[in-house]
Amino acid sequence: MAEFLLELFSEEIPARMQARAAEDLKRLFGAALDGAGLTADRLESFVTPRRLVLVADGLPTAQPDVTEERKGPKADAPQQAIDGFLKATGLTLDQCERRETPKGPVWYAVSQKQGEATETLLPRIAYELICNLSWPKSMRWNENRFRWVRPLHRILAIYEGKPVNGLVRLGRSDQETATIGFASHTSMVPTIEDQDYEVNYLEYGNITSGHRFLAPDPVEVTSFADYREKLRNAYVVLDREERKALILDQATNLAAAEKLALKDDPGLLEEVTGLVEYPVALIGRIDDAFMELPAEVLTTSMRSHQKYFACQHPDGSLAPRFVVVANMVTEDVGATVVAGNEKVLRARLSDARFFWDQDRKIPLGDRVKALAAVTFHEKLGSMEDKVARMEALAGDLAAAIPGCDADQARRAARLAKADLTTGMVGEFPELQGLMGGYYATGQGEPPAVAEAVAQHYSPLGPNDRCPTAPVAIAVALADKIDTLAGFFAIDEKPTGSRDPYALRRAALGIIRLIVENGVRLSLGDALKKALRPYPASNSGDAVADDLLAFFADRLKVALRDRGVRHDLIDAVFALGGEDDLVRLLARVEALGAFLGTDDGANLLVAYRRAANIFRIESKKDGRQDYGAVNPALLGEAEEKSLHAALAKAHAALEPLLAAEDFVGAMAALAALRTPVDSFFDKVTVNADDPALRVNRLALLADITGTMNRVADFSRVEG
Structure with a gap:
């Protein structure tokens, strides 16, 4: 069994692309091995900013004979x-x-x-692997026609301790021969011997390099173990997870040494891991003069521009310290690096403080008119137009939200987008809404209004905190409902994987706001109100129906992680007129619990039997309605018992459904199991007497009709 090592050495690969590239490299190589009839005992991939690495151990020396x-x-x-x-x-x-x-x-x-030797297969496999590796963005460099994520400098390819005999042709821009552009697949793999020196080449070799500055000299390697050890000696930590752990440990220890805690930021940790090959964490100081800025301004400036980790006091407040991860060891133990980063941060925060001071000179209310110059969408008007729609809608929604002051909801909606005209949000767009909340507080707006302005974009995702204050709920709902109504009104709906206006996210946000806060809202009515400002208001009902169907799909997605079956949601939505999500979910939960019992499962089987017989016989007869059951024609004890049980269930369901006692409604249905089972065991529906047959078909219709008052059981799967 043999080992193959491949390293693609390049300029710095963007951090966001690294993890996927490593996975793709392993996946493509595994597929190539399968295609060649080969397997490996171990297949691993690694990535650093400057290298993409694959090792396959336990390879057979040849394909099996066939x-x-x-x-x-x-x-x-x-x-x-x-x-x-x-x-x-x-x-x-x-x-x-x-x-x-x-x-x-x-x-x-x-x-x-006879199987081909692995050694002769690997040049082709490696070549196709390099050419077929996909990147979100790629580039050409120098005169080459070959495209890659960043300029590719060297290819290390070793099999059994020796370089693989092969190369990659990069081509020249003035070459017109189609075979020179190697972004496309080709089965022709050039070898060293057939080089055409009018074309650029990268030969496979056994040479790598260490850290760009600390150990840049070429290093010859013979195996993966040798490669890994020599890289470590050359200041390169190959394993991404090891680099991540080193960064976290170093940063945490630096903060702890000053009795502080590192602010948890998994996204930043992932990004910084992709920026360094040899992490060295250092701690710096934030000038006290900047600590009066909102904590979010400080952390955003450090995180977005400088990739610094923030530190916190034990009480969670921001501390005047930051951790920077260098890719360098210096003789002064990082003093120069820290000083340089403190200087850069000082300049960044000076800009932020300037924006903070200037923005507060203009009240948010005076900024609303400036939103007329900010386009929301070409067909939906300006941000000022959106604010006007939100203002009206928030006032309407306030009535459905206990404790919500309609005037405050309208005021918060009016101010919600005003911070888009501020210098701070212009510099840090991710702070929109949040800065408006700070400015509103500083300008004397009621706390409920300022909170609603700050939170109206939330929730932005499944892990984002959902607003819970009444005014904040109203404004957040108004913003998202207006967005959905507007884009559906102009027929800009999500299609397939395309959702340029994040409408699916908006719908999920609305669902969370309603469900998590128990808001008793007719979603259909709210959507129709949101559609009123649009010229096609005469088709508002149709658009609202489309939106409700869209919400049904999003609701399935939202509840999938909670283990709620999509068919149960369909079964309740199919009743029609159910657009109160709180009530709908209570009905779905009760339905799921009912179907999980023996009574529910057996009654579902009986329902399907009744529905199938009725469907077949009604098709034969060419009719869908057999009228009401005639008690005088009920001869068998079992059909009399079933008729009485259905009448009792009818009477019980009315008040139970009105009271939203869906558990009780399911219990009323459960009482039908025994009479329904007895009916099918003892009674022949297709009696010889036509009148008796019709009466029994009417009884079947009564079974399905009664059960369908609770949910459309025809939509239930399984």
Whole structure:
């Protein structure tokens, strides 16, 4: 068994692309091995900013031998046919096998194909792997026609301690030969011997380099173990998870030494891990003069521009310290690096303080008119237009939210987008809303209004905190409902994987706001109100119906992680008129619990039996309605019992459904199980007497009709 090592050495790969590239490299190589009939005992990939690495251990030295058979003509076929078969196979008749078949003796050509040596396969596999690796963005460099994520400088490819005999042709821009552009697949792999020196090449070799500054000299390697050890000695930590752990440990220890805690930031940790090959964490100081700025301004400035980790006091407040991760060891133990980063941060925060001071000179209310110059969407008007729609809608929604002051909801909606005209949000767009909340507080707005302004974009995702204050709920709902209504009104709906306006996220946000806060809201009515400002208001009902169907799909997504079955949501939505999500989910939960019982499961089987018989017989008769059950025609005890049980269930369901006692409604249905089972066991629906048959079909319709008052059981799967 043998080992193959591949390293693609380049300029710095963007951090966001590294993890996926490593996974793609391993996946593509594994697929190539499968295609060649090879397997590896161990297949791993690694990535640093400057190198993409793959190691395959336990490779067989050759493909397995293969026996190939080719069926020929019958033994008594004309000589011309036999000669053609022999010519095609390159064999003589003595080398062929004569086999008996049900249709008589047949000639077969049987040959043994010896497996190709792995060593001769690897140049092609490596070449195609490099050319087929996909990147979100790629580039050309110098005069080359070859495209890659960043300029590719060297390819290390070692099999059994020796360089693989191969190369990658980069091409030149003035070459017009199509085969020079290697972004496309080709089975032709050039070798060292057939080089055309009018074209650029990267030969496979056994040379790598360490850290760009600390150990830039070439290093010759013979195996993965040798490669890994020599890289570590050359200031390169190959394993991404190891670098991540080193960064976290160093940063945490630096903060702890000053009795502080590192602010948790998994996203930043992932990004910084992709920026360094040899992490060295250092701690710096934030000037006290900047600590009066909102904590979010400080952390955003440090995180977005400088990739610094913030530190916190034990009480969670921001501390005047930051951790920077250098890719360098210095003689002064990082003092110069820290001083330089403190200087850069000082300049960044000076800009932020300037924006903070200037923005507060203009009240948010005075900024609303400036939103007329900010386009929301070409067909939906300006941000000022959106604010006007939000203002009206927030006031309407306030009535459905206990404790929500309608005037405050309208005021918060009016101010919600005003910070888009501020210098701070212009510099840090991710602070929109939040800065508006700070400015509103500083300008004397009621706390509920300022909180609503700050939170109206939330929730932005499944892990984002959902607003809980009444005014904040109203404004957040108004913002998202207006967005959905507007884009559906102009027929800009999500399609497939395309959702340029994040409408799916907006719908999920609305669902969370309603469900997590128990808001009793008719979503259909709210959507129709949101659609009123648009010229196509006469088709508002149709658009609202489309939106409700869209919400049904999003609700399935939102509840999937909670283990709620999508068919149960369909079964409740199919009743029609159910657009109160709180009530709908209570009904779905009760339905799921009911179907999980023996009574529920058996009653579902009986429902399907009743529905199938009714469907078949009504199709024969060409009618869908058999009228009401005639008690006088109920002769069997079982059908009388069923009729009485259905009447009792009808009477019980009305007040239970009105009271939203869906658990009780399911219990009323459960009482039908025994009479329904007895009916099907003892009673023949297709009686010889036509009148009796019709009456029993009406009874079947009564079974499905009664159950469908709680949910459309025809939509339930399983």
